[in-house]
Amino acid sequence: MSMHAHHILVLGAGKIGTTLADMLTELYEMPVTLADVQPATPHSDPLLRHLQLDVQDDAALTAALAAHSLVINALPFFCAARVATAAAQRGVHYFDLTEDVAATRTIRALAPQARAVLMPQCGLAPGLIGMLGGHLAGQFDELYDLQLRVGALTQHATNALRYHFTWSVDGVINEYCNPCDAIVCGQLAAVQALEGLESLSLDGQVFEAFNTSGGLGTLCETLAGRVRNLNYKTIRHPGHRDAMHLLLHGLRMIERRDLLRQVLNGAVPHSRDDMVVVAATATGLRSGRLEQVTHSARVYGAPLRGRQRTAIELTTAAGVLAAVELWAQGLLPQQGFVRQEQCTLSALRNTRVGRYVEALLPAPAAPGNTDA
The missing domain is CATH 3.30.360.10 (Dihydrodipicolinate Reductase; domain 2)
Structure with missing residues (x-):
């Protein structure tokens, strides 16, 4: 299945969220909805739709998820369990960047009954x-x-x-x-x-x-x-x-x-x-x-869409989008809880965002060489 088969919602228009939106529109040439509690500034990008959303509002969050098949949560860690629970209830595929251990345990507990994939912790570290x-x-x-x-x-x-x-x-x-x-x-x-x-x-x-x-x-x-x-x-x-x-x-x-x-x-x-x-x-x-x-x-x-992006923005956004791309290609489990280490480095290199993390990865082994 192609990533283009999904309507993607990115939650959080901070540093990582905006980088995610830029990567999705620039590298994947696909439309994306970028939601944040703050109103958006005017823009002219036809692939980018802004949505003012407070995820603490259950009805508003449910409505936003209902209009999308996949959500990437780039909000602070204390929002992870709430958003993942709402996504799992609606069968919306869920990815996030959280480092919070307690939130991840909560998300994992949702997995046995989940119709969709739940993949937290897939940015830089964890990820x-x-x-x-x-x-x-x-x-x-x-x-x-x-x-x-x-x-x-x-x-x-x-x-x-x-x-x-x-x-x-x-x-x-x-x-x-x-x-x-x-x-x-x-x-x-x-x-x-x-x-x-x-x-x-x-x-x-x-x-x-x-x-x-x-x-x-x-x-x-x-x-x-x-x-x-x-x-x-x-x-x-x-x-x-x-x-x-x-x-x-x-x-x-x-x-x-x-x-x-x-x-x-x-x-x-x-x-x-x-x-x-x-x-x-x-x-x-x-x-x-x-x-x-x-x-x-x-x-x-490095620059992205005409704007200079920081190293942490590029590597974190690339980490989660690589996971989304590998999942869309069928290279990861299609539902339930997925761990970041289930992604192989060879597959990661070949993603559209692989260029942003190439330096972090060991060089591929030469034929007949067992060294990492």
Whole structure:
């Protein structure tokens, strides 16, 4: 089935939502409805329809879903369960970008009775990093360790927090405050956010990384019993973790997240001068020999439809649209819950949005070469 057989609704006209709409109209040449609680500014794009919509209004949300066969939710994480439930009730195919573990559990519980597909967590991390992790895991006869590191960060961190916002403030707070899934010594575990601080050097530049919530998506469940140690950490400029630890734990703002949001919104600027950094390492046995495979990469912003888009906008939007395209081609399950690691890297490369994530993926193996 072609993507053009579907009427697509994108919820949220923020940075990611507008990038999704641009990709759908530019790369797929298909009409899209972009809905947001705020009224739209005038435009002249015949393929793009704007809709003012408050998803907290049950009747309005139901009416919007009834007019579409597929919805991509680019709203904040706390809207995910509501929208997915409404979509499942109407048989509308559902995709989102959420990193929220609780919302994903709620969505998964809808799957056994769902007539449509439910695929949350398919942006960058969770999303593309899970596809990469699943690919690396498959390179080994016996997998010992899988370490996945991702950062969406400014190229020039000049403030005291060593950080500028490149995406959702709510998303950052959520991943810094909630427990983090991991596998430790073969057992499923929950580790604390902001802990596990480490230093890493990529192409001569020093970064730090620490535990954050949600980045693995369903990978812990997928690899349970197959890996000794699996963890995900967010990459930041050195010094950021200690500053955030002071705010969250030293000043106990983890108990006052609304106040933390106000402080961060008022003190930390947003930046469009960003980069996405990925570092992944897998260790295990191949043909009886202990081996390690590593992959690191960076992605920068690029123009799309005459506008400069950031690296996090392009990679996140490409992640979810690649999943939608692979599903439309019949390369993913057609209904029920779908995991991001069910997408193969070879299929991902061949999607229309593959160009935006190519740098994040290991080079294809040469014929007769088993290396990743």
